[in-house]
Amino acid sequence: MEVSVRTGKREFDANIEKEKDRYKIDIEGKQFFADYEPLSETDGNLIVEGKSYHVIFTDNSVYVNGVHFDIETIDPLKKELLKSTKLEKDEGAVVTSMPGNVKKVLVREGDRVEAGQPVVVLEAMKMENELDAPKSGIVKKVNVKENTPVEANAVLIEIE
Amino acid sequence: MEVSVRTGKREFDANIEKEKDRYKIDIEGKQFFADYEPLSETDGNLIVEGKSYHVIFTDNSVYVNGVHFDIETIDPLKKELLKSTKLEKDEGAVVTSMPGNVKKVLVREGDRVEAGQPVVVLEAMKMENELDAPKSGIVKKVNVKENTPVEANAVLIEIE
């Protein structure tokens, strides 16, 4: 199974397979054979090459022997979708590369916005995503309404 | 709300009502005003007349300040149903006082049974109940089949 991984510094695709009772994992060319045993809803013990680790999972983090790490894992397909289409036809256009549902429109026509200010909340891939203004300026046009679906590559908002 | 309570030694009906943020509870004429605050899925803190107690619930028990108690609580209606009809028309008849579903028949006709030996498992009131032979003897008749419903007061098995 291919999984995209991101840590504070690294970003790569890893591979994980189950072989009998253990997991075979590829991380940037390094291979790990891991024996994992859950201890509770949050805790587990991991034995990798004889070394034993106490692992704790919370909603956003993993702790190894008590030390905190932020590791993000996602389906590579989703990741690709998220960053595939690099449209740059209009510097002032807020465009979605994925189909989704407009959750919230945060600006109205005529509003003054700063570059980087969130202008639309889009729900796509089961996630909420804030889309930011690509540049500072005045909102010329809002092409979408809340709670309506949009197509990939749609221009949601235009900024002048 | 009326609740039937049973401890190791006592058995009685108690009353509990909610008054604003606290509970008003009647136990055998004694009145308690209790402030209860859950701390987690299993734990809570209870303040009764100024006294503070750490309470822990497991599937079958309650712990007060770490000390274990078995307290059983049930809807009084269910309890009444469970013991209402005292039929004694036939000493050898295995009778149900409630409607239910025959989960398992543990004996066959002609079997020798001892008094007190379980002969039928009946599912009623969302609980499984073992019905025991009322006397020692030979199973004369089995009137029910597994996984079939039975009416209240039905004679399930006859022992001679």
Place this chain on the structure above:
Amino acid sequence: MFDKVLIANRGEIAVRVIRTLKEMGIKSVAVFSDIDRKSFHVNMADEAYPLGGKTSAESYLVMDKIIEVAKKSDAQAIHPGYGFLSENEKFAKMCEDNGIVFIGPPPSAISSMGDKVTARRIMEKAGVPIIPGLEKEGLTEEEGLKFAKRVGFPVMIKASAGGGGKGMRKVLNESEFSKAFRQAKSEALSSFGDDRVYIEKFLEEPHHIEIQILGDKHGNVIYLGERECSVQRRHQKVIEESPSPFIDDDMRKKMGETAVRAAQAVGYFNAGTVEFLVDKHKNFYFLEMNTRLQVEHPVTEWVTGVDLVEYQLRVAAGEKLDIKQEDVVLRGHSIECRIYAEDPEKNFMPSPGKIERLITPSGPGVRDDSGVFEGAEVSLYYDPMISKLTVFHRNRKLAISRMLRALDEYVVAGIKTNIEFHKRVLTHPDFVKGKYDTTFIDNNIDYLLERENVNEDIAIVASLIRYYNSSFAGKVKEGKKTSSKWKDYAKNCWII
């Protein structure tokens, strides 16, 4: 002895006091704010009564309410812990007026030591060395500057009624003096309602070393060794140890006897702490006296074997001290690490939230004084210290190893803590050698904030297994558990 004692405090210190009360067969009465209904000290106490309110000012600082609870519950005495009302002369008097024993010193000692100008004057008279300074009613800027030039810069300007860094200014040279003087005065006024300030010589590379004393109502005062508290961040102690690696037996005796003299000068009874600044030439100067139990008291308990809370209670009940000075022997080495809910990587910002997972260390020579439990919410309303971890071993080197072992066992998940920061301090070569002063953290902050991330690959392996299993269990549907951070990522990837 008392039958019932109210603890006018919260968190770990309330729990700490309750433990000794239980051992003495004394009933404990907790009080709590609305925020603290679910807190550990409420659950631990025999009785608990609400004060209402959220902030300290609305709850733990409301004297009337606390006295009312004490009366209602028939508590004969009140233990104030530290902070809150522990050094409030008015509250101590109010207890007295209501026939309740205040577990602390006489109100007069609180007020003498509470005002820095008064304290300096009394100490000077008692032959306790004080930092060269100028304090007088109506001190003018000109007088201050003249003094500063005489003793030499840098100098400190401090609020007479103050504490905790408020109204305090370090002045490096003449040109800064005027502005700093005015700022200190106005900060003093807004913080303490009293704009009086005084000026002191600033000591370079100073150690903060304090002496624990214990006095009874019959005039007996003893000292129980010292605590080295120089690992500080913005005047906030982080790690303390006893004995101090900086001083020897002779100096300990000299400082101890001086501390006893300081206490006797104000007719002190109760446990108390005389804080000294010690310069690099081992001159020591009176800094202030804390007229209450100190946060870091467990290190003294470890090395002396004395339960300080027990003796606070016994003294308050009128008992004579049954420990003589010659009975006090320091029998090894103890270190305390204060566990804060804070994020060292984000400038030590408090990190409130739910403690999702809590594993506390145990085994030989380890003591954890915690104010929280797994599932507890750390709120922003009060101090972010969630626990004090202390260890004991026969010498300093072994005590450091033991503390590192205990910190390795300590797990707090869900909020950020300074546990990793502590490990960096304890392995810093200067700390290991015992060569550090109050500038240590500031001077080494980059080193102390570094992280090694040795197990990052293992964290990735674990995350992959979690992802793999939850995928097959159909739990990734929500995309929440395993990829919530991809929100930010996705956001960055939008083409806009």
Place this chain on the structure above:
Amino acid sequence: MFDKVLIANRGEIAVRVIRTLKEMGIKSVAVFSDIDRKSFHVNMADEAYPLGGKTSAESYLVMDKIIEVAKKSDAQAIHPGYGFLSENEKFAKMCEDNGIVFIGPPPSAISSMGDKVTARRIMEKAGVPIIPGLEKEGLTEEEGLKFAKRVGFPVMIKASAGGGGKGMRKVLNESEFSKAFRQAKSEALSSFGDDRVYIEKFLEEPHHIEIQILGDKHGNVIYLGERECSVQRRHQKVIEESPSPFIDDDMRKKMGETAVRAAQAVGYFNAGTVEFLVDKHKNFYFLEMNTRLQVEHPVTEWVTGVDLVEYQLRVAAGEKLDIKQEDVVLRGHSIECRIYAEDPEKNFMPSPGKIERLITPSGPGVRDDSGVFEGAEVSLYYDPMISKLTVFHRNRKLAISRMLRALDEYVVAGIKTNIEFHKRVLTHPDFVKGKYDTTFIDNNIDYLLERENVNEDIAIVASLIRYYNSSFAGKVKEGKKTSSKWKDYAKNCWII
């Protein structure tokens, strides 16, 4: 010193050893049976390797497998803990043959002390008092009876190769002798493959008091005070304390020096325990020597300040003892309560199952050496001891109060434990006075099993609130959480 040590054990003692290894900077290697894959010691260790198997015989007792893991992991030494292979001469030799240091005494000392007849002979020669007894090859029933009549009944018949009560018979009078003799022989044969028995005078109201010793490879042996272990149930220690309330300094010195003589007689090094029986006239007799770390070693660590595991490692690595006899001072009082997963009300039957909730005590003077965690399964395969709770205070009375406080904090939900039983022992007037011997539990069992149920009304209140809230939350649907016990009730109510 070693870089890496394998612990050939499980549970709390494996965790205990790992803690000191960590403090010494030594890597720890755990081994585990299939049943123990999820256990605490695996999680705590730096490395962990499976042994396979479920029973001890299939796992922790398989010498080849353990040696193999030691080699594979490059462990230079093996710590055997207690039980399992800790007193197995063959295993000690096997380690030696494989170039691995066995952290224990020389194999010859194990074998000398392992055989009771041999041990008695050596002790007698070394001037260590032994219980009047008769041991000879080919002892006949007639010879035995003659001896019994001479020293007077009651007498004990014991297996020469035995231990732990197997092959042991108390004979009250002449008429019982013949049957008991034959039973003891056959039990000895089936338990140890060796039917030799010996006969001893039975001591009335005996105390079980043991001396902790520590020896190095250079001939130095010291003693570290005693432990009073008379609170026993079927030869199983339940509560231990140090010092013993029964002996004084003179007797301590006499017993200590005798224990050192006993150890030196077999060329002992490592930590070890010389067990004595002490009769009511304070005569003491050698019982046996345990040539390994003892379960109850923490009470000695508390009162002497010595980390016994650390010294086991240092001695095993060839270091000379840096503690002299005169350095050993008992500095207060320590008590241990063994926390067992057992149901005192059901004849102390083991109570396996899942620990649904676990709260361990902390604060001043409390140490918990646990082998489990919340969520752990206690299996029937191994010892039901889940933890050892020890406390320290400056005297016995205060130590008892502290232990009661700690036991009050201790919560184990989901399985039954003996925590309430401990509280009854600690508050029994004879225990409080320190007047008890090995017959204490048997003679007071009814009192000790009584329960007060003071908070039953509160338990009912809590249950009602739970029921009320789950009713409104629609959670009673299943009838499971709140009324599972009504199954039995319903059953009784059927009309049949």
